[in-house]
Amino acid sequence: MTTPLEEMACRTCLVPLNTLGTPPTHVHPVHLATDGHTPEPAPVSQLATVRRTCDFCGDPYPIWTLHGANVTAVAIGSTATLVQNFGETWAACATCQTHIDDGRPDLVVDRAVQALDVRTNPEVRGRIQELHLAFLDARLPDRTLLTTTPWPAASIAAKDLPKVRDRLTHLYRGNDHLPAALGLTETRAQVADGLDQSRLYWIDDDFTDLAEHAATQLTALTIGHDLGPPANVLITWSRPVTQHQITAASWTLANNGWQLVLYRAIGAGLDGKPLQRLREQVGWLVPMTAAHLTEQHLIDAGHPAAALFATWLLITQKAAEVDVARVDKTIAKAYARTKRDQPEVRIVRIRGRRSPSDAAETTPGEQGQRQSSRFWVSGHWRNQAHGPGRSLRRPVYINPFLKGPAESPLKTSTTVRMLSSHKPQGEEPTPRPA
Numbered sequence: 001m002t003t004p005l006e007e008m009a010c011r012t013c014l015v016p017l018n019t020l021g022t023p024p025t026h027v028h029p030v031h032l033a034t035d036g037h038t039p040e041p042a043p044v045s046q047l048a049t050v051r052r053t054c055d056f057c058g059d060p061y062p063i064w065t066l067h068g069a070n071v072t073a074v075a076i077g078s079t080a081t082l083v084q085n086f087g088e089t090w091a092a093c094a095t096c097q098t099h100i101d102d103g104r105p106d107l108v109v110d111r112a113v114q115a116l117d118v119r120t121n122p123e124v125r126g127r128i129q130e131l132h133l134a135f136l137d138a139r140l141p142d143r144t145l146l147t148t149t150p151w152p153a154a155s156i157a158a159k160d161l162p163k164v165r166d167r168l169t170h171l172y173r174g175n176d177h178l179p180a181a182l183g184l185t186e187t188r189a190q191v192a193d194g195l196d197q198s199r200l201y202w203i204d205d206d207f208t209d210l211a212e213h214a215a216t217q218l219t220a221l222t223i224g225h226d227l228g229p230p231a232n233v234l235i236t237w238s239r240p241v242t243q244h245q246i247t248a249a250s251w252t253l254a255n256n257g258w259q260l261v262l263y264r265a266i267g268a269g270l271d272g273k274p275l276q277r278l279r280e281q282v283g284w285l286v287p288m289t290a291a292h293l294t295e296q297h298l299i300d301a302g303h304p305a306a307a308l309f310a311t312w313l314l315i316t317q318k319a320a321e322v323d324v325a326r327v328d329k330t331i332a333k334a335y336a337r338t339k340r341d342q343p344e345v346r347i348v349r350i351r352g353r354r355s356p357s358d359a360a361e362t363t364p365g366e367q368g369q370r371q372s373s374r375f376w377v378s379g380h381w382r383n384q385a386h387g388p389g390r391s392l393r394r395p396v397y398i399n400p401f402l403k404g405p406a407e408s409p410l411k412t413s414t415t416v417r418m419l420s421s422h423k424p425q426g427e428e429p430t431p432r433p434a
Contacts, residue, residue: 008041014051014150017041045181048288048304050148052091056132057111059093061269063278066090071140072350090135091146092275094267101277105129105136105399144177147286150162153240153288154268156247156284158202159323162335162343165234167283168250168263169195174280182290184261194252198232200345203311207350208237214397215310219381220300221395224291228258240265241307243419248285249325257294260305264288303383307433310397315348317396323347331376 006018008026017026017039026041028034044050054062070088092100099107109129156164172192176183184191203211221227229235229274231253240247247265251258263285267278289304299309314320325345335342383393 005285007044009047010037011042011045012037012048014049016044016050016052029287045179047148049150052146052148052295053410054093054096055394056092056096056108058115059095059111060371061151062091062093062146063266063282064092064097064143065146066097066135067140067144068135075077090279094270094278096346098274098277099136100136100149105132108132108140114170125385133347142177143176144179145282145286147179147182147288149266150245151264151266153245154235154247154265155239156202156265158236158345158347159328160204160331161200161234161236161345162327163286164236165198165200165343167228167279168192168285170305171283173275178287183292184287184290187254187259187292190254191250191252191261194232194254194259195250196225198234198250198252199230200343201233201315201348202325203235203237203348207311207314207348208239208241209312210319210350211237211311212241214308214381215315216298216301218301218306218310218380219395220298221309221385222295223258223297223299224295226335227313228309229396233312237307237311242304244289244304246288248306249305252310254267254292259295260291260293260308261287262289262304262308273325296298311348313395314397318353320348321351323349333384336422350355377402 009015009017010017010026013034014031014195015028016417018029020027021023025273026038026039052062053060053166062169081261083359096111099105099111106129108237109125112128112132113119113125116124116128169192172184172188178188195432229251234250236248237246241376244262245264246262248263250261250263252261253259265284266282267275267284291305291393293305299305303309315322321348325347327343327345332342381395381397384396387392
């Protein structure tokens with residue numbers, strides 16, 4: 001019995017590669033326009049992002065892997081016979097999946113015909129329908145969530161975090177499969193239980209900028225109970241952060257350590273029934289990277305979790321002001337009906353810092369005149385001694401701070417971030433001590 005070859009994608013462009021011959025040669029799909037680079041094959045299980053398309057209609061944001069018949073098409077010509085194998089696993093976008101769930105494969109065919117611009121050719125439509133039905137008629141009930149799709153950037157409001165968290169725990173406890181490469185198969189229930197107990201943090205725009213900048217300068221540190229978040233937290237940034245485009249991170253207590261999961265936001269660009277169905281079945285977040293971490297695990301600026309640790313270190317060293325948001329009324333009522341404690345969302349902002357002499361600051365050649373703008377003095381990490389005999393070291397971020405009159409406009413900088421002084425849209429925070 002032969003072992004099926006693992007699917008490969010190009011590490012350069014992240015597109016799944018086709019396989020030709022024996023031994024296999026990996027090539028870009030013929031329909032794909034590239035810059036001419038040579039394929040650099042990598043197992044898709046090692047990539048957090050893969051640029052797939054829906055195998056039914058070509059949509060660039062597939063969400064499910066479906067399992068069905070192994071479909072092969074044979075084209076016989078006067079001089080040659082072409083055999084193309086379409087495989088037994090097909091990717092489906094949210095819209096095609098909705099039509100399939102509703103028993104409307106004809107609408108799936110309509111999407112394919114429209115995408116190929118062959119609406120006036122009934123013969124082509126007939127061939128497409130044959131291929132789709134050959135797969136769907138033998139489709140198995142199980143499906144696997146695609147977590148590698150690079151969805152457009154999307155933000156999540158602080159007031160919605162309890163609902164987002166609940167939908168995520170529902171996903172973990174549900175029957176839909178997660179990719180085995182995530183390593184969450186045996187820990188799904190444990191992560192869901194941790195999320196149920198987690199503190200919810202929403203990081204505002206300016207603190208997100210600060211944390212992302214601090215993450216790029218994070219010096220190597222080893223995880224310990226005094227450096228990581230408490231047992232269970234869910235942190236959501238106001239926008240995707242770092243080159244990994246992470247929207248949220250959960251940190252839950254696990255056997256002999258912690259379970260870290262990084263998430264991407266999904267659903268941007270959808271509307272109507274497909275969006276509603278996606279929110280009901282999956283939610284707003286999907287796991288993109290997971291790892292079991294123990295004490296002494298090394299974290300540095302290149303680690304996918306650098307933004308999480310930079311954010312938490314900034315919060316714990318009092319670089320933040322933390323308010324409590326009023327959650328959506330519908331969510332609050334739903335919690336009350338099920339006799340659950342009312343959810344609490346902590347909004348994190350930058351704590352302002354200004355020198356007492358700033359108000360009288362002057363610039364050379366302008367004696368007696370007020371400075372016309374404020375500017376940032378850049379921040380950086382420093383190892384601070386602590387513990388018994390001050391023998392341990394804790395990374396402390398020396399905050400960037402504004403210099404100049406408070407009423408003057410802010411002068412932009414390439415290395416530091418804006419100071420927060422506004423409320424997020426739609427939020428009415430209640431002051432809370434950091």
